[in-house]
Amino acid sequence: MSSxxxxxxxxxSAVTAFIGIGSNLGExxxxxxxxxxxxxxxxxxxxxxxxxxxxxxxxxxGPQPDYRNGVxxxxxxLPPDQLLAALQAIEHRQGRQRELRWAARTLDLDIxxxxxxxxxxxxxxxxxxxxxxxxxxxxxxxxxxxxxxxPDGTALAAHLANCATDxxxxxxxxx
Numbered sequence: 215m216s217s218x219x220x221x222x223x224x225x226x227s228a229v230t231a232f233i234g235i236g237s238n239l240g241e242x243x244x245x246x247x248x249x250x251x252x253x254x255x256x257x258x259x260x261x262x263x264x265x266x267x268x269x270x271x272x273x274x275x276g277p278q279p280d281y282r283n284g285v286x287x288x289x290x291x292l293p294p295d296q297l298l299a300a301l302q303a304i305e306h307r308q309g310r311q312r313e314l315r316w317a318a319r320t321l322d323l324d325i326x327x328x329x330x331x332x333x334x335x336x337x338x339x340x341x342x343x344x345x346x347x348x349x350x351x352x353x354x355x356x357x358x359x360x361x362x363x364x365p366d367g368t369a370l371a372a373h374l375a376n377c378a379t380d381x382x383x384x385x386x387x388x389x
Contacts, residue, residue, distance in 0.1 A: 260289045268350060269385060324342050
């Protein structure tokens with residue numbers, strides 16, 4: 215099923231992509247603000263919207279600081295693999311280290327959705343493989359696209375209703 219925001223977002227061939235943004239190290243508020251600014255500068259891409267920010271408990275190994283999470287909506291002409299490379303370059307510039315899976319990080323940028331495209335390769339999976347299980351992803355995504363239907367045909371709101379949202383708190387001004 216098609217999402218209402220997929221496909222052409224501009225007169226050319228731009229695709230609507232949703233990017234998950236998270237940080238729990240190195241002043242997370244600053245990290246996510248820098249990430250949004252970097253997303254706005256991507257070539258062949260236009261930043262359309264950014265969700266409200268949320269705090270959530272870390273899911274990774276050992277004790278970790280809470281995360282600051284949100285979602286950005288882009289219109290992009292970059293193919294998915296080039297978009298992924300651009301996101302990883304932003305993460306690297308902001309000090310992201312990939313030593314331990316799900317460890318604390320300065321910045322995490324994930325392609326959640328890229329139009330209605332479904333990709334399952336060695337380097338990229340779209341929709342994001344654990345998106346439907348993570349309230350800290352679905353809650354800000356719902357803020358941007360409340361009527362969104364995911365490529366599996368399920369309404370975003372239905373996925374959110376079926377996952378844990380305990381400890382996910384919308385950030386107020388000044389947080």
